[in-house]
Structure formats: C-alpha cells, structure tokens
C-alpha cells in the first residue's frame with residue numbers, strides 16, 4: 001500500500017528518542033520530511049543526522065509557548081510546507097495521588113497538556129489557513145485532506161495505571177481535547193487522533209520497570225498480562241503512527257488507537 005507520504009512534511013516533537021523517533025524514522029522511510037525536536041541539543045543533532053537528508057532537528061521544549069511558532073517556521077523554511085504534527089513528549093513523573101506535589105502537577109501540565117494543546121492549535125491554524133500548501137490535495141479517495149494532528153497519549157486514557165497518577169489525571173483530558181478538535185476540524189479536512197501505547201520498549205518504559213525492586217520480574221509480570229506476551233518495539237509503534245498521519249488513513253479521525261499488543265480489556 002502506498003501511504004502517500006512522499007514529499008509531505010511533519011513536525012514530530014519528542015522525536016529524538018523513543019516513540020517519537022521511531023515514528024519519524026517510519027515517516028522518512030516512506031518519503032516524508034520531518035522536523036524532529038527534543039530539549040537536549042546533542043541528542044537533537046544526532047537524531048536528525050541519523051534520519052538523513054529528510055530531517056531537520058530543532059531544540060525546543062514543548063512547555064515553551066514560543067515552540068509551536070518556531071517549529072512551523074522551521075518546517076516552512078526548510079521544506080516549504082506543513083502537513084501535520086505528531087505530539088510526543090517526556091512522560092510525567094511517577095507518583096501517588098497523595099504523593100505528587102503541586103510543582104510536579106504544574107510542570108507536567110505545562111509540557112504534557114498545555115504544550116500539546118498549543119502545538120495542536122498552532123498546526124491546525126497553519127493547516128487551515130487560506131493558501132496553505134497542502135490544502136485541497138487528494139486523500140486516498142480523492143477527498144480534500146489538509147493534514148493530520150496526532151497525540152501520543154497512553155493506555156491511561158482508558159484505564160488508570162498504578163503509580164502513574166499524573167498520567168492518569170492528564171491523559172484522559174487530552175483525549176477529550178483531541179476529540180473536540182476532531183469535531184471542529186473535520187469539516188475543514190483536518191484529521192485528529194490519539195495513539196495509546198502501553199508497554200513499548202523505550203527508555204521511558206525501562207526507567208519505569210527500573211523503579212521496581214526486581215525490574216526483570218516487573219517486566220515479566222507486565223508481559224504476562226499482554227495477549228501477545230511481549231513488549232512492543234518502537235518500530236511497531238512508529239508504523240502505526242506513520243499510517244495514521246498519512247493520507248492513506250483519510251477516513252480515520254477522532255479515534256484513540258491502542259498500540260498495546262491487546263492489553264486494553266475494553267472494546
């Protein structure tokens with residue numbers, strides 16, 4: 001199947017490692033160009049170099065209100081257009097309902113929640129402005145598709161995860177925001193979706209397993225609750241993200257896709 005990604009341009013935040021980076025790799029492999037971001041300069045430079053000529057790295061913190069404008073400007077400057085965004089970011093700190101502090105909630109809200117809302121809003125404005133480069137180009141069935149906005153969320157959208165109270169508090173709200181935006185932008189040809197990873201084998205998940213007294217046993221317990229009996233690979237996540245961002249997914253909007261080996265028990 002041709003995903004229709006050739007020549008399209010996507011912003012991938014949190015794209016220097018983990019899920020964002022794997023998604024950027026899949027996008028570039030199918031002919032798209034990407035702006036990848038992270039807070040660390042060295043990692044950002046290295047990630048962009050590893051992705052090759054189809055990628056430019058920009059050091060940017062999702063919590064910074066100036067970030068969306070800078071990233072859209074970079075995409076236009078380097079590649080001449082914007083077709084969508086995948087919003088990934090470092091996960092909120094672990095902790096309990098009684099244990100997480102106001103500072104932890106505020107910091108996580110700024111980067112995970114408000115940062116995502118601002119990026120989505122800015123990219124939506126860019127995609128729907130008169131004369132935007134992607135406007136009016138055909139989706140898989142020839143329908144007008146202006147672009148796509150994807151949020152990397154978490155299985156905590158549907159089921160609270162033990163020990164990740166801030167994620168449990170923020171992610172369902174972001175899913176609600178994404179659904180509202182899908183309603184608002186659908187008539188203008190912009191799709192909005194969320195991806196719900198559970199246990200994909202990245203630094204973040206290894207760090208979380210590392211908090212257990214016995215990290216190997218913790219991983220084995222998690223794997224035993226996943227129907228496919230293993231953690232997912234970043235590439236498996238990246239392929240799902242690249243598909244949903246692509247024009248090949250032209251009739252998919254407002255959805256929250258679990259990428260979890262079947263771990264989610266609800267329908």
Ligand SMILES: NC(=O)c1ccc[n+]([C@@H]2O[C@H](COP(=O)([O-])OP(=O)(O)OC[C@H]3O[C@@H](n4cnc5c(N)ncnc54)[C@H](OP(=O)(O)O)[C@@H]3O)[C@@H](O)[C@H]2O)c1
Nearest residue numbers: 014016017018019038039040061062090091154200202204
């Ligand atoms: N992996 C999973 O299975 C899983 C499951 C559920 C939810 N999630 C969520 O999915 C997201 C990505 O997970 P991951 O496993 O890819 O995490 P990761 O391996 O820790 O990678 C996070 C990426 O985001 C960047 N980043 C962190 N804070 C940032 C900020 N404020 N602004 C811009 N970039 C930032 C990091 O680079 P710098 O540190 O250099 O900024 C890095 O590139 C997280 O929010 C995580 O909670 C993941």
